Amino acid sequence: MVKKARNRAKGEVVALVGASLLLTAGLVAACFVAPTEKTMGGVQRIMYLHVAVAWFALMAFAGTAAGGATYLVRRNLIWDAWAQAAAELGWVCCSLMLLTGSLWARKAWGTWWTWDPRLTAAFVLWGIYSGYLIVRSSVEEPHQRARISAVLAIVGVVDIPLVILATRWFRGIHPAAPQMEPSMRAVLLLCVAGLSAFLSLLVWQRQRQLDHERLVGLLRARVQDRVF
Amino acid sequence: MYAKLWWLIQKDLVSEYRARCVWPPMLVLGMAVALVFSMQLELLAEQKRQLVGSLLWLATFFAGTIAIDRSFGAEREDGCWEALCLYPIAPSWVYLAKFLVNVVALAALQCVLIPLMVAFSDVPLFAHPGDLLVVVSLGNVGLAAVGTLLSGLVMSVGRSSSLLALLALPMVVPILLACSEATRLVAQDTLDTAWWRWIQLLIVFDVLFITLGMMLFGFVVEE
Numbered sequence: 001m002v003k004k005a006r007n008r009a010k011g012e013v014v015a016l017v018g019a020s021l022l023l024t025a026g027l028v029a030a031c032f033v034a035p036t037e038k039t040m041g042g043v044q045r046i047m048y049l050h051v052a053v054a055w056f057a058l059m060a061f062a063g064t065a066a067g068g069a070t071y072l073v074r075r076n077l078i079w080d081a082w083a084q085a086a087a088e089l090g091w092v093c094c095s096l097m098l099l100t101g102s103l104w105a106r107k108a109w110g111t112w113w114t115w116d117p118r119l120t121a122a123f124v125l126w127g128i129y130s131g132y133l134i135v136r137s138s139v140e141e142p143h144q145r146a147r148i149s150a151v152l153a154i155v156g157v158v159d160i161p162l163v164i165l166a167t168r169w170f171r172g173i174h175p176a177a178p179q180m181e182p183s184m185r186a187v188l189l190l191c192v193a194g195l196s197a198f199l200s201l202l203v204w205q206r207q208r209q210l211d212h213e214r215l216v217g218l219l220r221a222r223v224q225d226r227v228f
Numbered sequence: 229m230y231a232k233l234w235w236l237i238q239k240d241l242v243s244e245y246r247a248r249c250v251w252p253p254m255l256v257l258g259m260a261v262a263l264v265f266s267m268q269l270e271l272l273a274e275q276k277r278q279l280v281g282s283l284l285w286l287a288t289f290f291a292g293t294i295a296i297d298r299s300f301g302a303e304r305e306d307g308c309w310e311a312l313c314l315y316p317i318a319p320s321w322v323y324l325a326k327f328l329v330n331v332v333a334l335a336a337l338q339c340v341l342i343p344l345m346v347a348f349s350d351v352p353l354f355a356h357p358g359d360l361l362v363v364v365s366l367g368n369v370g371l372a373a374v375g376t377l378l379s380g381l382v383m384s385v386g387r388s389s390s391l392l393a394l395l396a397l398p399m400v401v402p403i404l405l406a407c408s409e410a411t412r413l414v415a416q417d418t419l420d421t422a423w424w425r426w427i428q429l430l431i432v433f434d435v436l437f438i439t440l441g442m443m444l445f446g447f448v449v450e451e
Contacts, residue, residue, distance in 0.1 A: 072447055120405070127398030134394065139385055148381055151444045155377065155399065158436055162402060169425070 012205075019197040026052070026187070026194035034187040043107040048188055050100040052195040053093040054122075058160055059196070060090025060203070061129060065157035068150030078211055080146035083153060085206035087132055089199055094126045109173060117170035121163040128156035142214065232317045236325035240299070241332070250298045251333065258291030258337050259344060266348035273350070280351045281411030285367065285404050287341055288334065289397075295333035296375035297392050299326045300383035309383070313449075323376060323445035327438070330372035338364055351415050359423070360414050366430040367407035373437035374399050380448045406430045 030048035037044035067083030101119070102112045113119070132152045139145035167176035180188070244250055265283045269276070303309040312322065342364070346353050353360055375396055382392045410426040413419060 120401070124398050124401045127401075131395045131398060135381075135385065135391070138391070144384070147447050147450060148385060151377070151381060151448055152395070154444060155374070155437070155440055158433075158440070159402070169429075 016201055019194070019201050022190070023194035023198040026191035029187045030191055034184050035181060040107055043104065046100050046104045048191040049195075050097060050104060051188060052191040053100065054097040055192050056196050056199050057090050057093035057097055057125075058163065060086045060093060060199075061125065061153075062157060062160060063203075064090060064129070064132070065153045068146075068153040071146050072150050075143075077142055077146060077214060078207075080142070080149065081207045081210040081214070082203075083146075083149060084136065084210055085203045087129055087136075087149075087153065088206065089203050091126070091129050091133060093199070094122070094129065098122060098126060114173065116166075116172040116174045118163060118166040118172055118174040121159060121166045125156070125159045125163055128152075128159060132156060229317070229321065232315070233321055233325050236315075236317070236322065237328055240326070240329040243302070250295050250302075251336065254291045254294040254333065254337055255340055257294060258287050258341050261287040261290055262341055262344050262348065266345070269349075276349045276351050277415040278412055280345055280349055280353065280415050281408040284338075284341060284345055284411055285407045288337060288367070289371065289400065289404060291337055291341075292330075292334050292371060292375070293393055293396065295337070296330050296372070296379050296396075297382070299330055299376060300379045304383060304386075313451075319446040319449055320442040322449075323380065323441050326380070327372050327376040327441065330376050331368050334368040334372060335364075338368070352417075353411070353415055355417060356414050356419065359419055360411070362427060363407060363410040363414060363430075366427065366434055367403060367410075369434045370403035370407075370430060370437060371400055373434060373441050374403070377437070377441040377445060377448065380445060384448050403430065403433055406433070 026048070030045050034045065034048065036042060063086035064083045067079045067086060071077070071079035071083065101122075105114065106112050132149060135152060136145060136149050139148060166172065167174055262283070265287070269279065269283075271279065300309075303312060315322075342353060342360075345351065375392075378392055378395050378399070382395070385391070406426045406429045410423055410430070413423040413426070
């Protein structure tokens, strides 16, 4: 039992170190290896982080809805813990996406913000999952919280296709799928892979923490029942 | 089943007719918002045509939130919700009944707001009545579909209506944007492919939100 736990802990450390190295390699490559873009110069390097966090935010919110839907079917709170962990990390990434996008836009378009269809859809997504986290924090009973959150996450996920397809459906200034050099594309893929691996591990760890919190709460309630 | 659905709709409409506690404040707020917008905006005719859609749908959202919030808020009082749960009908049909009542409330609101907007801004919204009716109907259906589900959710959590506005606003932004743009194109007499694209988006959102509402409402009100 102890040996199994030790092996598991070792595996987790190895995975975390591997994901951290991949993420560091991606960020270093984005800063020093990727060629400098002609018109925008060094500021264009923000794109590597922007695309990586945007990708992870969309995946995390889709995961939140999937976790919520699975909870509604199976009624196991572990799925709610997955949904919460994914929503928290997704919200952080979505905020970073808006921030890095704004910095990039200042240089590229001369403004911090514009109501381009994709930007608007991304902002709406951020608002939906901000509401999701607020609702979560306002409900005490775990199963009620899980049910309500699952419904919100499933309704909110409708906005994800809008974010992805906004550049195709509507005329806007956000680049759709810009042509880039093979080396730039490779660096971008490395950044996306590194950040996704690292944050996925964080989601996993957060889910476990939430699950342990719930178990500790249950144990505490049982002990109190015995004592009083 | 349809008779039971009609009884639920009738119950809400009759109770509103007797109490008159939701529609009058909703209509007054809608008119006040429309009046304030119209008084503050001394614009050229073309600028008014560009803005009238956004103003109409903002007023509809703000005033309509009162009706949508009360659709379940009223059920909290005097054990009404517990009595309604005893009614032999699936939760999805309760959702459908509340949704239809909200559509009627929003339609009543716009029967007042649109002529008021036309009178104050002198924008020829009635030049294409059929197209305007399509936009208004689809917009009301979308707002009511999302609003009814979220109103049930807020009631279930036992929170105030401020939470409803907080949750509803980001969810309905795509619908409000599509309605505003489609109404602007009606006012500018440019019913081209762009208008049709907004209508398609509204249809997609309406179908999605009604389906999700009917599927998920049972989970929202589960005890």
